[in-house]
Amino acid sequence: xxxxxxxxxxxxxxxxxxxxxxxxxxxxxxxxxxxxxxxxxxxxxxxxxxxxxxxxxxxxxxxxxxxxxxxxxxxxxxxxxxxxxxxxxxxxxxxxxxxxxxxxxxxxxxxxxxx
Amino acid sequence: xxxxxxxxxxxxxxxxxxxxxxxxxxxxxxxxxxxxxxxxxxxxxxxxxxxxxxxxxxxxxxxxxxxxxxxxxxxxxxxxxxxxxxxxxxxxxxxxxxxxxxxxxxxxxxxx
Numbered sequence: 001x002x003x004x005x006x007x008x009x010x011x012x013x014x015x016x017x018x019x020x021x022x023x024x025x026x027x028x029x030x031x032x033x034x035x036x037x038x039x040x041x042x043x044x045x046x047x048x049x050x051x052x053x054x055x056x057x058x059x060x061x062x063x064x065x066x067x068x069x070x071x072x073x074x075x076x077x078x079x080x081x082x083x084x085x086x087x088x089x090x091x092x093x094x095x096x097x098x099x100x101x102x103x104x105x106x107x108x109x110x111x112x113x114x115x
Numbered sequence: 116x117x118x119x120x121x122x123x124x125x126x127x128x129x130x131x132x133x134x135x136x137x138x139x140x141x142x143x144x145x146x147x148x149x150x151x152x153x154x155x156x157x158x159x160x161x162x163x164x165x166x167x168x169x170x171x172x173x174x175x176x177x178x179x180x181x182x183x184x185x186x187x188x189x190x191x192x193x194x195x196x197x198x199x200x201x202x203x204x205x206x207x208x209x210x211x212x213x214x215x216x217x218x219x220x221x222x223x224x225x226x227x
Contacts, residue, residue: 033214043158043203043217056214091158103148104205104215108157 002026006092006107013082014115021077021110023092032075033093033104034067036060043091049075082114120218121204127224134191136221138204145207147180147187148215152201161189194225
């Protein structure tokens with residue numbers, strides 16, 4: 001089965017530094033998402049992206065966050081100035097279209113640790 | 116309001132027994148999905164049930180959906196130690212991006 005690929009699997013950074021988390025969605029998918037999961041908590045929606053623009057974002061996705069699809073394959077999440085509370089597992093996901101029976105394919109995540 | 120609250124939060128059973136996990140939600144949905152997460156790993160899609168369906172099977176998994184009660188259950192029959200994981204329900208409700216809203220999850224431990 002095709003997979004969503006995320007790199008790196010672990011990222012350690014100092015508070016205030018910029019990080020870029022990378023994702024390669026499944027090739028024929030059109031809708032892309034970022035979610036995060038703080039240790040022991042729920043998986044939370046961050047942002048969705050379609051047709052080269054953000055279609056929806058949550059309250060978590062403030063001005064410190066941005067997403068980009070720089071080429072035909074990568075989908076990135078940038079955190080401009082990391083905070084301690086940004087430490088979490090970040091998941092990328094994609095789906096083919098917005099039909100009612102479309103499942104979301106998730107990557108295996110990037111564990112971000114902000115020190 | 117919170118969507119997709121699972122209970123129990125934790126469940127411990129013996130291998131061979133059945134495991135039942137429940138999920139409740141608050142607003143109308145298009146479908147409800149169940150995901151599995153092994154410790155520290157990614158989310159694996161298990162099964163999707165549409166809002167007009169009442170029951171669905173996939174291998175040892177059985178999912179029910181009661182839209183009048185806004186609840187769903189996931190039954191794993193003849194559990195195995197390898198089923199040990201966290202299980203999340205996720206609701207797909209109307210919205211421009213059709214993002215999923217996840218519950219808090221049930222930690223299932225299957226003892227050999």
